Amino acid sequence: MYQTTDILVNETANDPMGQMVINVGPQHPATHGVLHLVITLNGETIQKVEPHLGYIHRSIEKMCESLTYRQFIYVTSRMDYLSSHINNHACALCVEKGLQVEVPERAQVIRVLMDELTRIASHELWWGAMAMDLGAFTPFFHAFRERETINDIMEETCGARLTMNYMVPGGVMHDIHPNFQKRVKDFLQLYKQKIHEYDELVTGNIIFQNRMKGVGYISPEDAISYGCSGPVARGSGVSCDVRKHFPYEIYDKLQFDEVLETAGDSFARYLVRVKEMHQSVRIVEQLIDNIPEGDFQAKTKAVLKLPKGEFYQRVETARGELGVYIVSEGGTTPYRIKFRSPGFSNLSILDHMTRGSKIGDLVAAMGTLDLVIPDIDR
Amino acid sequence: MISFSDIATQIDSWLNAQFDPTIALLIEGVIIGVAAIGLFAGLGLVLVIMERKVSAWMQIRLGPNRVGPKGLLQSLADTVKLLVKEGLTPSGSDKFLFNLAPFIAMIAAMLLLAPIGFARNLYIWDLNIGVLYVAAISSISVISVLMAGWSSNNKYSLLGAMRSGAQIVSYELSAGLSILTIVVLTGSLRVSDIIMAQENGWWIFKGHIPVIIAFIIFLIAATAETNRAPFDLAEAESELTAGFHTEYSGMKFALFFLAEYINVFIVCAMGATLFLGGWMPFHIGGWTGFNTIMDYIPSSIWFFGKTFFLIFVMMWFRWTFPRLRIDQLLNLEWKYLLPIGMVNILLVTLIAIMGWHF
Numbered sequence: 001m002y003q004t005t006d007i008l009v010n011e012t013a014n015d016p017m018g019q020m021v022i023n024v025g026p027q028h029p030a031t032h033g034v035l036h037l038v039i040t041l042n043g044e045t046i047q048k049v050e051p052h053l054g055y056i057h058r059s060i061e062k063m064c065e066s067l068t069y070r071q072f073i074y075v076t077s078r079m080d081y082l083s084s085h086i087n088n089h090a091c092a093l094c095v096e097k098g099l100q101v102e103v104p105e106r107a108q109v110i111r112v113l114m115d116e117l118t119r120i121a122s123h124e125l126w127w128g129a130m131a132m133d134l135g136a137f138t139p140f141f142h143a144f145r146e147r148e149t150i151n152d153i154m155e156e157t158c159g160a161r162l163t164m165n166y167m168v169p170g171g172v173m174h175d176i177h178p179n180f181q182k183r184v185k186d187f188l189q190l191y192k193q194k195i196h197e198y199d200e201l202v203t204g205n206i207i208f209q210n211r212m213k214g215v216g217y218i219s220p221e222d223a224i225s226y227g228c229s230g231p232v233a234r235g236s237g238v239s240c241d242v243r244k245h246f247p248y249e250i251y252d253k254l255q256f257d258e259v260l261e262t263a264g265d266s267f268a269r270y271l272v273r274v275k276e277m278h279q280s281v282r283i284v285e286q287l288i289d290n291i292p293e294g295d296f297q298a299k300t301k302a303v304l305k306l307p308k309g310e311f312y313q314r315v316e317t318a319r320g321e322l323g324v325y326i327v328s329e330g331g332t333t334p335y336r337i338k339f340r341s342p343g344f345s346n347l348s349i350l351d352h353m354t355r356g357s358k359i360g361d362l363v364a365a366m367g368t369l370d371l372v373i374p375d376i377d378r
Numbered sequence: 379m380i381s382f383s384d385i386a387t388q389i390d391s392w393l394n395a396q397f398d399p400t401i402a403l404l405i406e407g408v409i410i411g412v413a414a415i416g417l418f419a420g421l422g423l424v425l426v427i428m429e430r431k432v433s434a435w436m437q438i439r440l441g442p443n444r445v446g447p448k449g450l451l452q453s454l455a456d457t458v459k460l461l462v463k464e465g466l467t468p469s470g471s472d473k474f475l476f477n478l479a480p481f482i483a484m485i486a487a488m489l490l491l492a493p494i495g496f497a498r499n500l501y502i503w504d505l506n507i508g509v510l511y512v513a514a515i516s517s518i519s520v521i522s523v524l525m526a527g528w529s530s531n532n533k534y535s536l537l538g539a540m541r542s543g544a545q546i547v548s549y550e551l552s553a554g555l556s557i558l559t560i561v562v563l564t565g566s567l568r569v570s571d572i573i574m575a576q577e578n579g580w581w582i583f584k585g586h587i588p589v590i591i592a593f594i595i596f597l598i599a600a601t602a603e604t605n606r607a608p609f610d611l612a613e614a615e616s617e618l619t620a621g622f623h624t625e626y627s628g629m630k631f632a633l634f635f636l637a638e639y640i641n642v643f644i645v646c647a648m649g650a651t652l653f654l655g656g657w658m659p660f661h662i663g664g665w666t667g668f669n670t671i672m673d674y675i676p677s678s679i680w681f682f683g684k685t686f687f688l689i690f691v692m693m694w695f696r697w698t699f700p701r702l703r704i705d706q707l708l709n710l711e712w713k714y715l716l717p718i719g720m721v722n723i724l725l726v727t728l729i730a731i732m733g734w735h736f
């Protein structure tokens with residue numbers, strides 16, 4: 001790591017153009033975590049962005065290899081902490097695929113409800129942080145007002161507010177709290193009352209639009225070749241919603257639209273996420289009154305053993321496509337496990353999309369990638 | 379009604395009777411200096427707590443509420459904390475300039491208090507070029523920012539200082555042009571003359587639409603000149619951590635902080651003086667009875683009311699708008715505000731020559 005930086009510094013010393021190398025991070029307000037960017041600048045213009053990773057690497061994949069199929073799911077809550085339900089969900093689905101367990105319908109509905117609430121909460125946080133990156137602080141608190149309600153709902157049912165650990169192989173850990181349906185309906189009501197504030201405060205703001213439009217352009221070809229997924233790719237018009245293309249659980253029976261924007265700039269990615277919140281609300285509305293009766297967990301053995309083979313499951317997290325790949329030798333722990341995290345691929349396009357723009361644009365473009373660093377480093 | 383000039387004259391005659399005229403003048407200078415420093419510190423404390431309360435109110439929070447009644451002593455506690463903190467000087471920095479910069483920022487802000495009319499007949503120094511003096515001295519503050527950014531030996535500081543330099547130099551033009559509209563209408567640069575010219579109505583009501591345009595331009599330019607959001611590029615914390623004062627800590631940081639708030643007060647006081655009549659009560663030309671009733675409200679309350687209203691508007695900006703990018707910031711000034719300001723001053727000159735204003 002230091003070697004590359006040294007080379008850059010030496011280049012600068014000999015460069016007649018007066019380039020400047022600046023280290024953004026690992027402790028910097030714009031990187032939302034311990035991301036380290038080495039930026040080569042010419043005045044205010046960015047010539048190169050080099051992300052350095054590994055500051056929060058906890059070797060989760062290796063840890064999972066020594067944990068049983070019931071245990072390793074809890075570690076994955078710590079990957080993308082903003083969508084821990086969906087991480088747990090992906091792992092549970094992959095293990096169920098190996099075990100060939102039929103998940104009761106009630107559990108499926110609860111899982112999808114939790115996923116979509118998580119997606120709303122994650123996008124809320126992103127929305128606030130995005131505005132904060134651009135220098136507006138107030139939206140952050142408005143976003144947190146709604147997000148707190150979701151966290152309270154989660155806390156009541158799962159007992160946790162961030163690392164949920166609620167989904168287990170075969171269903172969910174325990175049944176929903178008796179207040180769950182009422183609280184979710186209250187949230188939906190609150191959300192509908194307040195959502196117009198979002199557009200008034202941020203989306204329609206002329207300064208905000210000027211900062212976002214035409215910034216950090218990603219062409220559809222680039223989005224595909226860099227492996228972007230989720231709202232980043234959908235902002236460039238690449239249809240890639242796993243919930244539509246490879247439906248899992250009950251997503252194929254639900255009415256919702258895949259949000260696509262074709263502009264490919266930061267504002268398009270912003271719109272995709274805001275509209276995705278509406279779609280998630282739509283899904284929650286469809287399900288909240290129709291939670292079927294029945295078991296919340298399928299009957300599974302106390303010790304899970306996956307048959308020899310390879311299993312892969314992908315889900316759509318708030319940030320994009322999360323893949324879980326398990327290689328089993330037939331034992332109680334996975335032989336090898338690999339996560340395909342959306343953040344890593346989305347980060348890789350950062351250099352490509354910000355070259356030649358200003359430092360202010362770097363913040364506007366990086367914000368719309370919605371990076372969660374523990375998800376990238378794992 | 380108590381007149382401040384009576385008090386000043388009495389003190390002056392008493393001192394001259396007791397002492398040699400030179401010593402009397404010196405003592406008066408000391409009294410004014412102490413009063414200015416007291417006002418400076420008091421305003422800093424009030425404005426900081428006001429900003430925190432206003433932002434909390436806009437952000438659905440409570441704000442500081444532990445120290446003193448309703449948290450009103452919070453900024454006092456913060457000042458004590460900053461006083462006892464270590465004032466670090468980075469080893470790679472230019473030590474002399476690094477330590478000088480905050481003082482220049484503060485001195486420039488303090489000098490600006492001189493021509494402000496705080497109440498009827500209460501001026502520290504009502505000099506005949508008061509408006510020009512404010513425009514000239516306020517440019518000094520950019521030197522302190524550049525000095526701080528350069529001497530810190532920090533790339534973030536340097537970038538912030540360069541941004542700030544470009545920004546303040548540009549927006550000074552628009553601020554100057556919008557101030558000129560009032561000078562053209564009044565025909566004087568003296569602050570007291572400008573206020574007296576608004577005896578039968580404030581300029582914002584008397585001067586038709588061009589003065590309202592000038593007022594809006596002045597508000598935008600004043601926000602930019604004081605480096606506040608949405609023009610806070612010099613200290614854009616999501617881009618440059620803290621901009622030009624990244625390396626400052628303790629009281630040296632506090633001086634920058636204080637100078638920023640005093641500058642906010644000064645530009646708002648100037649805005650209130652030029653466009654909203656300063657300490658002049660709300661008068662309507664010809665309505666003598668109404669005007670007399672309005673005169674019963676003390677002039678200092680009028681002045682501080684108007685100034686704090688404008689400060690509130692600037693805080694409102696800060697907690698609502700996102701930040702501009704550097705090229706957008708300069709575009710706004712050179713492509714929009716400056717041409718509009720130039721056409722506007724032509725219109726105002728026409729109005730002044732033809733006597734079309736009320």
